[in-house]
Amino acid sequence: MQNRLFIGGEFVDAVDGGRIDVLNPHDCTVITEIAEARAADVDLAVAAAHSAFPAWRRTSAAERGRLLLRLADAIEANAEEFAQLESLDTGHPIKDSRSLDVPRTAACFRYFGGIADKLQGDVIPVDPGFLNYVQREPLGVVGQIVPWNFPLMFCAWKMGPALAAGNTVVLKPSELTPLTTLRLAELMREIGFPSGTVNIVPGYGHTAGAHLARHSDVRKIAFTGSTNVGRQIVEMSASNLKRVQLELGGKGANIVFDDAVIPAAVNGSAFAIFHNQGQACIAGSRLILHEKIADEFLDAFLSLARSIRLGNPLDPATEMGPLTSPMHRDRVLSYVKIARDEGGEILTGGAAPDDDALGKGCYVLPTVVRANSDARVCREEVFGPFVTVTTFTDDDEAIAIANGTDYGLGGGLWTQHLGRAHRMADAIRSGMVWVNSYKRVSPGSPFGGTGLSGYGREMGFEAMREYTEAKSVWVNVDAQIPAWYPR
Ligand code: NAD
Numbered sequence: 001m002q003n004r005l006f007i008g009g010e011f012v013d014a015v016d017g018g019r020i021d022v023l024n025p026h027d028c029t030v031i032t033e034i035a036e037a038r039a040a041d042v043d044l045a046v047a048a049a050h051s052a053f054p055a056w057r058r059t060s061a062a063e064r065g066r067l068l069l070r071l072a073d074a075i076e077a078n079a080e081e082f083a084q085l086e087s088l089d090t091g092h093p094i095k096d097s098r099s100l101d102v103p104r105t106a107a108c109f110r111y112f113g114g115i116a117d118k119l120q121g122d123v124i125p126v127d128p129g130f131l132n133y134v135q136r137e138p139l140g141v142v143g144q145i146v147p148w149n150f151p152l153m154f155c156a157w158k159m160g161p162a163l164a165a166g167n168t169v170v171l172k173p174s175e176l177t178p179l180t181t182l183r184l185a186e187l188m189r190e191i192g193f194p195s196g197t198v199n200i201v202p203g204y205g206h207t208a209g210a211h212l213a214r215h216s217d218v219r220k221i222a223f224t225g226s227t228n229v230g231r232q233i234v235e236m237s238a239s240n241l242k243r244v245q246l247e248l249g250g251k252g253a254n255i256v257f258d259d260a261v262i263p264a265a266v267n268g269s270a271f272a273i274f275h276n277q278g279q280a281c282i283a284g285s286r287l288i289l290h291e292k293i294a295d296e297f298l299d300a301f302l303s304l305a306r307s308i309r310l311g312n313p314l315d316p317a318t319e320m321g322p323l324t325s326p327m328h329r330d331r332v333l334s335y336v337k338i339a340r341d342e343g344g345e346i347l348t349g350g351a352a353p354d355d356d357a358l359g360k361g362c363y364v365l366p367t368v369v370r371a372n373s374d375a376r377v378c379r380e381e382v383f384g385p386f387v388t389v390t391t392f393t394d395d396d397e398a399i400a401i402a403n404g405t406d407y408g409l410g411g412g413l414w415t416q417h418l419g420r421a422h423r424m425a426d427a428i429r430s431g432m433v434w435v436n437s438y439k440r441v442s443p444g445s446p447f448g449g450t451g452l453s454g455y456g457r458e459m460g461f462e463a464m465r466e467y468t469e470a471k472s473v474w475v476n477v478d479a480q481i482p483a484w485y486p487r
Contacts, residue, residue, distance in 0.1 A: 009195025020175050037202060071109045071187065138468055144169060145222070170218070218242055257398075257415040264436065275439065278382070289391050298347070329364055411434070444460050
């Protein structure tokens, strides 16, 4: 297991020898300790990325793509190891790590491997006698800061487009979940990514993360995490006006209309909130039910929620694992108290499981709370297996409730009425909408939010644009055109 920083193609100790314990959220035992990057280490990583940039930028796009394609193959060849490590470190059930996290990571690197040499410029029709073309150029060193909820997959979402477009990278994983990122770095070295193109600096946010965000040699910060830290990143970026891309929190509305196919809506809505223990920015954390079907829906939904198998993430039968850290478990449970204080009704869950085998871990039962749409639990991101239920009577009310938060990331609609589906998809203020499904993602489809959910888009061609800037080149192709002051 790699547990040191990855800088300039080598695994190295931290300059001042700092270490961080990495916990197994199943029982809170220490898996390993890793080197802790601080400002001096970030400086070394940025310097390595800076020296690697000119050559990487000049490497043909096809060759950059080929390395990313090889990386995708190598991840698949080591899929089981990645799945085990991700589950151990994050608490993701192993069946999810095997079927979602690892394949999606490989698919994302493969997509950007394929797209690397397909990013074209434009020729603009301008005045006769002139040629104007626009080429897209990489930015330089980009800093990437990722959270702990999908650490491996987010490496692909962030590094894939950045590297394909010719940037070099300094990535700071969450201090809580660095293990698969470091293993990825090891594979990248074996495959032949040139030294310094990718540097990994696990460390705390307020030290390593903040130093990266402020660094004057970093041209862009791509950040995934909480809205509060996102705001700080914007302030820190001001020193050299680096570009900022923010993937922040969410409070996904999941609306079930009275014409929905109820069993499908129940199943999809459970996935929307309980997959990954609800630790997903796009989680469908607000169930908004038409009053006509609310009772029928809730009967089935609550019995499904109560039947979810909690357990050791490494057990293939486990459907929900622990939350990723004790701190986070306590935060999620604090929202149960907030819900009660606000007059909410806990329909199921609302506690840690009463089970000796899980007692030392970060487990929380699937929790369903009936609450008013203006309650704190309906407006603030809980980021756990915690879903609120409110009801509506007509489409306008559903939209008003759905748009009643400052977030705008993902939202779901369950209806068989084609016109309603399109009308509602148009009316919901969010970066992504799913109709009769939830939480679908694909490397080709733009991902991101609006409002307090941030700005910028990951994945697809949008992501390649985010990691490049346009240069407009004017060529006078007609020697006869007089200059401004003919002599
Ligand atoms: P967080 O904001 O606390 O931390 C995210 C990352 O930022 C970590 O690597 C952390 O070390 C670093 N960080 C913390 N303070 C920092 C600082 N002052 N300067 C620079 N870096 C700093 O978030 P979290 O608790 O790790 O993750 C959960 C949050 O992430 C949730 O709000 C969730 O919605 C959001 N999220 C958003 C998306 C999206 O795509 N929109 C995806 C996943 C998670």
